Amino acid sequence: MGTEKGSKINQLLQTQPKGVVFLASWLSKNGYSSDLQKRYRKSNWLKSIGTGAMVRTGDVINYEGALFTLQKQASSSIHAGGKTALSLLGKSHYLQFSTKRITLFGGKGESLPVWFQNYDWGVEFNYYQSGFLPKNIGLTQIERKYFTLQISNTARALMECLYLVPKYQDLNECYELVEGLNNLRPKEVQKLLEACASVKVKRLFLFLADKAGHVWLKHIDFDQIDLGKGKRSIIKGGTYIPKYQITVNKELGLNDE
Template sequence: MSLEKEHKINSLLRGWPQNAVYLTSWLVENGYSHQLLSRYKKSNWITSLNNGAYVRSGDSATIEGAVFALQSQSHVSIHPGGKSALNLLGKAHYLEFSRQQYILFGNENERIPSWLTNYNWEMKLNYYPTSFLPADFGFTEVEINGFSIKVSGAARAIMECLYLAPKKQDLKECYELMEGLNNLRPNQVQQLLEACKSVKVKRLFLYLANKCRHPWLEFVSVENIDLGKGKRQIVADGVYDPKYKITIPKNLVDE
């Protein structure tokens, strides 16, 4: 190997964060040809993930490492959301959290690539493309193994949980998650609720926050939030709450 090529691979590997994924397309755009990548693979410096991405040999690709690639190299808004985001933020530690499934959200016109869906992450990957919340607000950065990724902040994440409820996210668990969110920023909550397109999410969010008696709720101007008209049956055979005009599970009322 020439000194130039040796320097090239050494430079690549030195800057490669642990367990992070690099997209084939990004590597090619940055001067690493398919032929060169094939040579690196045969030399066991990098390992292919279903032909669309690579991980450094010896590392174990993680979903967060895959999200890092999507966000930093293909510039999509796909991000950990819902309970997965709350877990990364340390807001779900008092619940039994299982890595049997991982929740990603993105814009309604974004799709996750086949290399990511076809790779064996040893857990179920659930992706929800939707535009019920604004695409550019309510996020925070989390650093993992030397790289950072954008994840839903706590307020956005609990709204994503409520978006999935009750069919794909248990409402009782949403309440338990909400109980731990006693320091949300009222101005951020206000902006998210005003921009939220789901009446169900807004009513459930306010109901749970009120039930938890969070002090920050006093600083949220509910009159500026469009809660729609009429009743909403969240579950069948539930209990009707006249304040927010929703039918909720009996086990939630009894809490």
């Protein structure tokens, strides 16, 4: 390989963090042609992990490095959310949580790339596409050894859990989560509740926070939140909560009728 090509690959490897994936499309946009990419693979600088995706040869990667690539190179909104985000933030240590199953959220029509789906990351994924919350709010960053990763913050992660109720998420477990969240920032919660498009999520969030007796709930302006009209039966055969017009698990409805 010539000096020019050698310096070009060196520049790439020195400027990009370790433990991440390189997208062929991103490389092309940044001056690394398809022909040059082929030479890098042939020279064993890069290794393919699927169509349109490569890693440094010998590099150890996990799903977080792949998520970083989706967010930074593909400008994707796909992120760790729900219980996975709560676990990464250290909020769900008291729950039975398996790090072998990761919850991801993305926008409507935003699919996981084939290379991401087919590669063995050592974990299983539950991926949900939804627009019930805007993609640019309620996110935070966590530091990894070589890069930072964007995930849901505590309030958004909880709302993502509630979005999955009752089909994919147990409401009682959500209440256990809510009980431990006594220091949420009212302004952040208010912003998310006003932007949330799911009446179910908003009513459940407020009901559980109310039931848990959190002080921050007193600072929420209910008048600015669209809670919809009519009753919502979240759990069939459960207990009806008049204040929030929802039917929930019988045990959660105790003392709230």
